[in-house]
Amino acid sequence: MPSSALWAVDLFGRVHMLSTAGQSWELCRDTQLEFKRVSAATQCCWGLACDNQVYVYVRASDVPIRWQEEAYENQRWNPVGGFCEKLLPSDRWPWSDVSGLQPRPLDGVALPSPHWEWESDWHVDENFGGEPTEKGGWTYAIDFPATYTRDKKWNSCVRRRRWLRYRRYKSRDTWAQIPQKDDPKQLPDPFNDLSVGGWEITDEPVGHLSLWAVSLQGKVRPVPPCTLHRRSRAPLWHLLHSSLWQCCGREGGAARAFFWGRVGSSWSVVEPPTSENGIMHVSVGVAVVWAVTKDRKVWFRRGVNSHNPCGTSWMEMVGEMMMVNVGLNDQVWGIGYEDRAVYFRQGVTPSELSGKTWKAIVASRECDRSHSGSNSSLLSAGCFFGDEVKGSGESCALSDTDASSEAERLGPDQPVPAEPLDSPRSPECSSASGPGTSKTSERATEGASPAGQTSGPEPQPGQASTPAELPWTNIDLKEPKKAPGHSTAGFPESASLCPLGLLPLGLEEPCSASDHLLWAWVSGGGCAVEAHTVLKWFTVQSGLSPSVQTLSLSITPAQTAAWRKQIFQQLTERTKRELENFQHYEQAVEQSVWVKTGTLQWWCDWKPHKWMDVRVALEQFTGHDGARDGILFIYYVVHEEKKYLHVFLNEVTALVPVLNEAKHSFALYTPERTRQRWPVRLAATTEQDMNDWLALLNLSCCESRKVHGRPSAQAIWSTTCKGDIFVSEPSPDLEASEHLLPCDQMFWRQMGGHLRVVEASGQGVVWGIGYDGTAWVYTGGYGGGCFQGLASSTSNVHAQSDVKSICIYENQRWNPVTGYTSRGLPTDRYMWSDASGLQECTKAGTKPPSLQWAWVSDWSVDFSVPGGTDQEGWQYASDFPSSYHGYKTMRDFVRRRRWARKCKLVTSGPWLEVAPIALGDVSIIPKIPGVRGSEQHSLALWAVSDKGDVLCRLGVSELNPAGSSWLHVGTDQPFASVSVGGCHQVWAVARDGSAFYRGSVSPSQPAGDCWYHIPSPPKQRLKQVSVGQTSVYAVDENGKSFPVPSGHRGLGFPEHLDGMMPSLASRSLTQGLRNLWYRQGVVPSYPQGSGWEHVSNNVQRVSVGPLDQVWVIANKVQGSHSLSRGTVCHRTGVRPLEPKGQGWDYGIGGGWDHICIRANATRAPRSVSQETAGEQGLPNGPSLVAGAPQEAMGPVCC
DSSP states (O other): OOOOEEEEEETTSOEEEEETTOSEEEEOOOTTOOEEEEEEOSSEEEEEETTSOEEEEEOOOSSOOEEEEEEEEEEEEETTTEEESOOOTTSOOSEEOSSSSSBOOGGGOOOSSTTEEEOSOOEEOOEETTEEOSTTOOEEESSSSSOOBSSOOTTOOEEEEEEEEEEEEOOBSSEEEOOOOOOTTSOOOOEEEEEEEOTTOTTSOTTEEEEEEEETTSOEEEOOOEEGGGTTSOOOOOOBSOOSEEEEEEETTEEEEEEOOSSOSSOEEEOOSOSSSOEEEEEEOSSOEEEEETTOEEEEEETOSSSOTTOSEEEEEEEEEEEEEEOGGGOEEEEETTTOOEEEEETOBTTBTTOSEEEEOOOEEHHHHHHHHHHHHHHHTHHHHTHHHHHHTSOOOOOHHHHHHHHHHHOSSSOOOOOOTTOSSOTTOOOOSSTTSOOOOOOOOTTOOOTTOOOSSOOOGGGOSSOOOBOOOOTTSOOOOOOOOOOOTTOOOOGGGSTTSOOOTTOOSTTOTTOOOOEEEEEOTTOOOOTTOOOSTTSOOTTOOHHHHTTSBOOOGGGGOHHHHHHHHHHHHHHHHHHGGGTTSOOSSOSEEEEEEEEEEEEOSSTTOSEEEEEEEEEEEEOTTSOEEEEEEEEEEETTEEEEEEEEGGGOOEEEEOOOSSOEEEEEEOHHHHHHTOOEEEEESSHHHHHHHHHHHHHHHHHHHTOOSSOOTTOEEEEETTOOEEEEOOOGGGGOSSSOOOGGGOOOEEESSOOSEEEEOTTSOEEEEOTTOOEEEEOSOOOBTTBOGGGSOSSSOEEEEEEEEEEEEEEEEEETTTEEESOOOTTSOOSEEOSSSSSBOOTTTOOOSSTTOEEOSOOEEEOOOTTOOOTTSEEEESSSSSOOBSSOOTTOOEEEEEEEEEEEEEEEESEEEEOSOOEEEEEEOOOOTTOTTTTOSSOOEEEEETTSOEEEEESOOSSOTTOSEEEEEOOSSOEEEEEEOGGGOEEEEETTSOEEEEESOOSSSTTOSEEEEEOOSTTOOEEEEEEOSSOEEEEESSOOOOOOOTTOOOSSOOGGGTTOTTSSTTHHHHHTOOOEEEEEOOBTTBTTOSEEEEEESSEEEEEEOTTOOEEEEESOOTTOOTTOSOEEEEEEOOBTTBTTOSEEEEEEESSEEEEEOTTOOOOOOOOHHHHHHHHTTOOSSSOOOTTOOOOOSSOOOO
């Protein structure tokens, strides 16, 4: 998180800044001005000076503050001279603003204040709507005003062009006055208070600020709405009779707080906490209101929210403050009433807005560092300066423990010594350890004993050679008021704590090393402090002045008083007495409950089918056994009726970010909603909010399931169409023949990073490929990306980037008159569309896949299209849709060409880049259980480059997962897919759709010797292959339908659509159809197999594991919702005698693109019936079909 600053004003009117990354106050040096109060924003601060004028201070940064001035030159066409500046009387001005109502000549545009300077001269804007115009920048229209176009037409009677000039704000790191609009008819009314805010208003643009001020006559004046990039423009003040929160009006001498909504016209009276003492100061945050009454008590307003901005009641907070201020994230600062120190409210979180305790900020000044060396010399030279120097190095502040211990030393009958008359402090100055302590020093009575008459062995405090320090105090532990104590004679007290005190001899300079600052105002509007932020404000640097060291909250011997020990002993005995006799009883309530609330949007799946604003609450609780669980509540309103739905976190199976161009949304799955294809969809307003909720929900779900740390070596990996990486820990019942665990109950947790393909092995080696072909290797960590803090490992997480191309198609039809044109038939596809032609995709309307991506190139013609192109990138066909080719024939009446544009994503994850070859596919040999040689030190890893070359990686092992070098394997054509199975079986698919088998591959000969051509299925082109222990599966790319054998159902088609392939309704479905094939006859003596057998349709990708288990990604699944794009499916009934399986089990669905089961070698425990059947020699499954080839039952090494 970048550093921000806390702003404060001391009693001398000087403004200071304290950075969240620093430890000392930085003085805003301006000798001409003294300020009464300030109000800060993120990069700037407004101040009210002693002359009652408003100033703004903009901090210097690398990004300049620029403002664009524009003016429009308007012309009308004249039949004699063409376009000229002579307009009609009813026309706009020749030089005007964009509306044409205000004249705006170029020489009449002046700088708004001396704090601006021109950055350039006037120039013509030659861009219109993001596209270049003709020379001169003119845009044409029929008349004023109308729709302007870049092209000049026959009816273009008027034209205009825009002139631009930029000005830059130059008054950085200095105070710039904001002038007021003087009305000669009214008396001057200077300002008395000001406040800035509005950056948390959700329906306003980013950077919006609202600046309000109150004059001496009680009038409220807001500044017109401005944004951060305009914040230093000199605004004009306008009078308004209302404000957000203002304090205070008076009725009968009692002060009240008034509230006015941002959109409203009247005030709402908020009564003070007590009728005796009205409110004198109020500060407002996003969901909190703090106030200070006339008796210096601090109050917190309960129940403040968007529905009830006035709140419900006041709650008193322990402590006495001069003022309080609410900043970013509802954090609270205050000025102590007794010691005038700056205090920070600790423990303020969204779930506990009131915080826990006040803590003093003990940061030093910059000048204290230069004086740190002189303090020790001053203290050692006490013989020259006497008690004045000693007193300046010690604090006059006593805590309640000091007062009590002092009373114990004196005894109940001993008189309290009087304070000497030559004490440098004033009668009004009182000492206190914090804003919540009572006064402990007052004037002694006339009959008090003089100094030095106290008896007892206790040493005098004035004889101490080390500075006195304040003990730890918890300001929220409210204690009863004690009787005022009196300081002993000769007790040294610091004059710096009192504004009226006398400065000690030799320490008169303003920046003395022995006095600490006294504060008058503080503003945290520009200070971003979060729960995990570590601040250095509460620890004293070594070598600081003694007066600063007195503010350090260290433990003193006074806390070891006898009465404290006695109370502690009594509490210990009470605890034993009340708890030891009841330990055998069960706890009646949970140990702890934690709640997080927020505002999200929820997609209503029923009518009205739209996004709805909801309130969500995540409740986590810990049982007496230490187990953690939670519930997510979603509160919504339908037809003015409040309803809610809830989800148990131990039932959540996946939290998936959803690919959406307009919203930051994610989907929440449970087993029931997975079966229904009906997930809970939620959306956040910003990417950071979505990442925070995703990280929190993922962490909570992992805690409820006790899943932590890096995945196991047997884990199942997968990726979504968005590039997110998910991993699931397999259960032994996942591949069981009896009591099969449905795969919709698998829990998927997200890993950091962004990949297109992930491939794993049982030895813990995991590789991945990005959308740009970059190879990545898993480092062993977890988290990264949006998962930070507790949800991510602190090491093995590295930066990662990915680049992908977005493609659209330009379609044209041949016309006998004009040739190929963009005007098609009414039944044709869009002239700018996606690959299917069903969705319109234009250059201007096509956006990156999500808000996390950013364009890194312009649109260009893509010549690398399957089927080839001509010199201009066109592909020709007889009609839409059809088979396209790269040359024109007499029967080609349509053509298309593909345009591509690259976008980039930057994230982080547990991945390291493997350079320098870009890959298209990768495969790692699986760990076959029970097979000798499957656990060798060097693992076989094969890959296909993006150019189609086949590569073998050498030196890959569990200790060196990245390997050492690439070995090129020769081919006579480019390949597309490769897979290495048990016993080094290597299969591959070429780009022309044919299959190949690599012979003689072994650990001693890792590249083999030759390729064997394997014929593809009839009239099919294969795209991907996967090899397991003995099974070989492949997926084609033709999309042709095949009859499903009796007793087998394909994936994803309802019964009424199975026989509708020629119909128009199935036209769009067949485009995504791919068939799954099984290779028959693969035996050790003939590893190439005998033929292909069709298994199922509608398969996008297949993965075969070391146990010959089959998992696929299906395009469409029966009953799937519109959110689903890919669904994880598991082939059931796979046995050695029935390797094709019997049916499908549907799992998670909603945009899955890839799955890898090749690391899962977890076998299910054998049941009693299976063991009995094995002992009797009975087959464990259906009987063999006559004529079927006999295959080995166990693992076979080819």
